[in-house]
Amino acid sequence: MVLGKTKDIVSVFRELAKQAQPTSATFSNQSTGDTLVVNTKWSQRDLQKGEKTSFSKTYIMSPDGPSGLHVVMATPPQEFSNVLWNRESPSGRLRAVVCKVKNKKGKEKQYFEIWNSSRKVKTFDIQSCEKHGKVYEADGQFGCLEWSPSERYLVYIAEKKVPKTGSFFQEDKQPADDGAKKEEIIQGDEHAFREDWGEQLVDKHHPVPCVIDVRSGDVTVLDIIPGDISAGQASWASDDTGVVFVGWNHEPWRLGLIYCIQRRSRIYFVDVKNTECLALSEENRSVRSPRFNQDRSRLVYLDNPARGGHSQCSRLMVYDWNTKKTSVVQDIVESAKGDDFQGIFTGNLPRRGWLPGGSQIVLTTFWRSRQVPVVIDINSKTLKKLDTAPHTGSSVVLDVWNNHVILQSSAPDQMPYLMVGKLDSTETKWLTIEAEETKIDGLDWKIIQHQPSQDRVHVKYSEQLQTNTCHWETSVTWTTRVCCACRHPVPSQQTTSPPLIVFPHGGPHTTFDCQYQTYTAGFCLCGYAVLMVNYRGSVGFGQNSVDSLLGNVGDQDVKDVWAAATSVIEMGVVDSESLLVFGGSHGGFLTTHLIGQYPTKFKSAACRNPVIDLTTMYGVTDIPDWVFEEIGQQFEFTSLSSAEILGELWKRSPLSYVSQVTTPILLMIGKDDLRVPTTQARQYYRCLKARNRTVRFLAYEDNSHPIITVPAESDAFVNIMLWFAEHMEV
Numbered sequence: 001m002v003l004g005k006t007k008d009i010v011s012v013f014r015e016l017a018k019q020a021q022p023t024s025a026t027f028s029n030q031s032t033g034d035t036l037v038v039n040t041k042w043s044q045r046d047l048q049k050g051e052k053t054s055f056s057k058t059y060i061m062s063p064d065g066p067s068g069l070h071v072v073m074a075t076p077p078q079e080f081s082n083v084l085w086n087r088e089s090p091s092g093r094l095r096a097v098v099c100k101v102k103n104k105k106g107k108e109k110q111y112f113e114i115w116n117s118s119r120k121v122k123t124f125d126i127q128s129c130e131k132h133g134k135v136y137e138a139d140g141q142f143g144c145l146e147w148s149p150s151e152r153y154l155v156y157i158a159e160k161k162v163p164k165t166g167s168f169f170q171e172d173k174q175p176a177d178d179g180a181k182k183e184e185i186i187q188g189d190e191h192a193f194r195e196d197w198g199e200q201l202v203d204k205h206h207p208v209p210c211v212i213d214v215r216s217g218d219v220t221v222l223d224i225i226p227g228d229i230s231a232g233q234a235s236w237a238s239d240d241t242g243v244v245f246v247g248w249n250h251e252p253w254r255l256g257l258i259y260c261i262q263r264r265s266r267i268y269f270v271d272v273k274n275t276e277c278l279a280l281s282e283e284n285r286s287v288r289s290p291r292f293n294q295d296r297s298r299l300v301y302l303d304n305p306a307r308g309g310h311s312q313c314s315r316l317m318v319y320d321w322n323t324k325k326t327s328v329v330q331d332i333v334e335s336a337k338g339d340d341f342q343g344i345f346t347g348n349l350p351r352r353g354w355l356p357g358g359s360q361i362v363l364t365t366f367w368r369s370r371q372v373p374v375v376i377d378i379n380s381k382t383l384k385k386l387d388t389a390p391h392t393g394s395s396v397v398l399d400v401w402n403n404h405v406i407l408q409s410s411a412p413d414q415m416p417y418l419m420v421g422k423l424d425s426t427e428t429k430w431l432t433i434e435a436e437e438t439k440i441d442g443l444d445w446k447i448i449q450h451q452p453s454q455d456r457v458h459v460k461y462s463e464q465l466q467t468n469t470c471h472w473e474t475s476v477t478w479t480t481r482v483c484c485a486c487r488h489p490v491p492s493q494q495t496t497s498p499p500l501i502v503f504p505h506g507g508p509h510t511t512f513d514c515q516y517q518t519y520t521a522g523f524c525l526c527g528y529a530v531l532m533v534n535y536r537g538s539v540g541f542g543q544n545s546v547d548s549l550l551g552n553v554g555d556q557d558v559k560d561v562w563a564a565a566t567s568v569i570e571m572g573v574v575d576s577e578s579l580l581v582f583g584g585s586h587g588g589f590l591t592t593h594l595i596g597q598y599p600t601k602f603k604s605a606a607c608r609n610p611v612i613d614l615t616t617m618y619g620v621t622d623i624p625d626w627v628f629e630e631i632g633q634q635f636e637f638t639s640l641s642s643a644e645i646l647g648e649l650w651k652r653s654p655l656s657y658v659s660q661v662t663t664p665i666l667l668m669i670g671k672d673d674l675r676v677p678t679t680q681a682r683q684y685y686r687c688l689k690a691r692n693r694t695v696r697f698l699a700y701e702d703n704s705h706p707i708i709t710v711p712a713e714s715d716a717f718v719n720i721m722l723w724f725a726e727h728m729e730v
Contacts, residue, residue: 002499002527004725009718012525016518017714019438020044020077021416022408023054026352027401029092036061036069036404038420039088042077050711055079059433061420069420069431084110084137085145085156093117096145096154096214098126098135110135112154114214124217131219132210133159134203140348141197141257142207142232148240149296153211155234155243160206161221165190197230198256198622199675199705209234209245209270222270225277230254231268233289238296238321241273244280246288252637256622256675259507261314261347262286264306267299280319281326287317289349293358297321298378300329300361302349307635309550310626311509313343313543316363318378329381335461335542341374341383342367345511345539350397355423362386362405362423364397366540369447369473371513373397373407375423387428391419394515409435410516412477413443443524445477447514450564456556458536458548471545472536474564475512477520478529498529499578499603499728502565502594506585508557508630509546511538519717526721529574535560535590551632553586554652558593562601580724584608585676585705589654592684595665596657604727606666606720608707609673612680614649615641622674658687664694666723668716670703696723 003009020042028037038059043052055077062072085098097113114122126135136143136157145156166185197204209222209231222243225231229247237244248257248265257263267281267290281287286304293300299319304312316330333343345366353361359379364371371394373386386405388395393411400406403423407430410416415438421430450472452458478498501523505512512532520530534540535557537549549556569576579602583591588610595605611617618627618641625635631648633639641649650656665688667681681697688695698719700712707716 001496002725002728003721004728006718006722009526009721012522012721013518013714013717014047016522016525017045017047017710019415020055022418024398025406025408025418026088026399027404027406028058029088029090029401031401031404034062034064035072036063036401036420038406038418040418045710045714047710047714050709052710053079054081061431063422068429069422071431071433084135087145087147087154089147089151090149091151094147094151094214096147098145098156112212112214112217122214122217124212126212126219129219130161131221132161132208136204136207136232139201139204141201142204142230144232144234146235148236149238150240152215153213153236153240155209155211155236157207157232157234158210158221159204160208162194163189165192195250195254197250197254198258199673200258201256202674204230206250207231209243211243211272220272222272224275225268225270229265229268235290235292236296237269237292241271243270243272244268244290244292244299245270246290255625259510259675260310260623260626261288261302262304262306262308262310262312267301267319281317288347291349291351291353291361293354293361294356295358298358300349300378302344302346307625308629309509309537309546310623310629311345311507311539312546313345313539316344316376329378330376330383333542335544339368341385342540342542350400353397353400355400356402362397362400364395366511366513368540369475369511369514369534370394370540371396371515373405386423388419388430391430391432392514394513395419410438411514412445412475412516412520413440414438415440415516440521440525442479443477443521444479445475445514448474448476448564448567450474450560450567452536452560452563456559456563458552458556461544461548472534472538472541472560472564474531474533474568475514476529476531476568478524479527497573497575498527499580499724500565500568500574501528501530501724502533502561502579502581502602503530504533504535504557504561504581504583504587504590505538506583506587508535508537508549508553508586509539511540513540518713519720522717523721528580528724529568531565531568533561533564535564550629553589553630554593554654557586557590558597561590561594562598578603578728580728581605582607582720584610584707586611588612588676588681592654592661592665593657595663596654596660599660599662602663604664604666604724606668606723608668608716609670609676609705610654610667610681610684611676612653612684613655614653615646616683617676617680618649620677620679655684655687658684659691661688661691661693664723664727666696666698666720668698668707668719669700670705670707670712671699671701672704675705694727 023041023043025040031037058075060073087096095115112124142157164185207230211220228251231245234245247268266279269278286306290301302314303317313332319326336342375384391409395407395409398406407419417435417438418433419430421428523530581591588607591607628635669678669681685697703712
């Protein structure tokens with residue numbers, strides 16, 4: 001029985017929203033062999049305020065006890081806001097904080113604060129030096145804050161200073177004899193276009209590495225780097241005289257960077273003393289996450305081709321600081337048998353991932369439909385999956401200190417929680433922190449494996465993939481118990497089989513790993529089963545699987561999703577007459593394709609920021625290369641949509657099937673979306689209205705591609721459930 005009343009649906013989301021979830025966890029450098037200090041940060045939705053509350057908690061742990069590691073003490077939650085960075089020094093004696101405040105005029109100011117164990121010892125008005133623009137926060141792309149080995153300096157990323165501009169008719173009001181150095185004003189440039197890095201990086205134009213002396217407050221901009229790159233992810237080399245960073249090429253123009261690991265970039269080293277900048281990695285590649293080991297003799301980083309799918313299998317590279325030689329530690333895995341290692345699929349390496357000795361690193365990778373922690377030995381170039389039992393979902397490495405590791409773990413039926421363990425030669429025992437509070441009673445889940453029918457085996461990759469036990473996977477979640485004999489889901493506490501929400505992921509080169517998702521849990525608690533589909537092209541299944549979708553979007557992915565839904569229907573555990581479909585971005589592309597190509601199969605549909613018309617998408621998205629690469633065309637900055645390419649784009653667009661659509665659909669957009677501009681959904685809405693189809697359109701202010709502000713996320717959930725319930729009765 002599905003929930004159809006507003007108050008019941010609101011109650012479900014309210015219950016899920018009140019649970020706090022960890023966003024980061026780090027071992028303090030003040031930890032010892034006898035005592036571990038773990039600093040954690042958490043986030044919790046506040047539906048009344050319409051915002052997320054952030055707070056911190058510290059756990060004191062001891063390795064001694066009847067069952068090993070245990071929590072001795074936990075501090076009460078302490079709310080924090082307006083803090084961009086909070087970084088402990090290597091010795092643990094100091095802490096650097098970057099905060100933002102508004103002055104009396106409402107203008108935002110940024111300050112560097114230095115704290116010792118008992119008080120704030122220094123405050124620097126970082127913007128008063130006027131050497132750069134705003135300091136970058138932890139944006140997952142550029143931002144960083146790192147102490148030098150001596151703890152005298154901090155390196156960070158800030159916006160490059162731009163000259164002041166003014167009107168041709170602006171009068172110079174600065175007195176000529178005031179003794180101050182006049183700053184030149186460039187007339188006529190006040191409306192000049194400044195290109196940024198696209199979706200969710202709209203205020204990022206030209207990031208540069210900067211260094212602050214924590215004794216004097218003096219700031220140095222490392223402006224000896226090439227002018228055609230944007231810098232980020234900086235860290236210190238073996239002493240205080242050198243900084244390593246990633247430089248992304250931004251000429252001839254910037255392509256959207258977020259979610260896209262294939263952008264052309266290199267690892268650079270700035271020798272501050274000799275004022276030179278050297279490139280350490282290959283040309284015409286894409287790199288990220290440079291990480292030094294403890295004695296800074298080795299630098300590892302991730303490496304990809306600078307084209308192709310927006311997410312791919314990566315190489316793990318190591319640069320020997322003494323011999324100046326680079327070698328491949330783990331190469332790209334094209335295809336793997338069964339549950340063998342599928343390759344490195346991850347956005348970034350952990351900030352601290354090295355084990356003692358500096359020859360082994362811990363990282364997270366997508367391994368089929370899970371995220372798993374692995375240990376890679378740099379010397380032997382071998383890899384070992386960490387056993388996280390009894391946890392069965394996904395686990396992500398947050399921090400490593402000595403032999404201790406912190407994981408964030410979750411599953412479809414369990415919200416994120418923390419696990420702490422010590423890695424040694426024997427079995428790792430994991431201490432779970434507050435995990436019992438995160439279990440959602442009444443939910444179960446299962447992974448299902450799939451193979452294409454003979455007529456749908458990819459011609460190019462048939463030989464490499466035929467040894468696999470499956471080509472793609474899905475995870476199904478619902479409110480059930482599980483039959484111990486066959487492991488097939490069996491409905492519980494309901495007299496009829498539940499309706500099924502088919503949920504393909506976006507990307508398309510991402511994966512629905514077996515971690516907790518609020519919407520999936522909420523859908524199930526409202527009475528639905530949810531099928532989350534990792535169609536061919538998803539990451540975590542070898543590089544050939546990713547490449548197999550290039551040139552086949554709108555066909556292979558659509559048919560994979562439908563085949564997965566059909567297989568679940570054939571199990572007889574869902575209502576075959578009550579199918580619904582939901583997805584966002586490329587998942588919205590698939591949602592609208594499914595109701596167009598299978599017009600009588602779905603009761604209703606809902607999608608967020610869907611790709612609808614590839615012919616118009618190319619000229620307005622921040623990632624036009626995505627449009628070309630996904631239809632099998634090589635992108636160049638000079639590429640144009642020829643008549644032939646336009647025909648191919650139209651053929652693969654959901655809009656080409658709009659006349660066949662009869663399924664009622666709810667469309668939702670974020671008004672600030674640059675990745676899939678709002679004109680895509682609006683065009684679909686108008687076409688459906690003109691054909692007298694049932695359609696509703698919701699537009700959320702202050703939301704970009706991911707609709708994640710608390711007011712929008714909660715409103716969208718309730719509207720989706722009401723829409724599905726309404727059209728279940730038709």
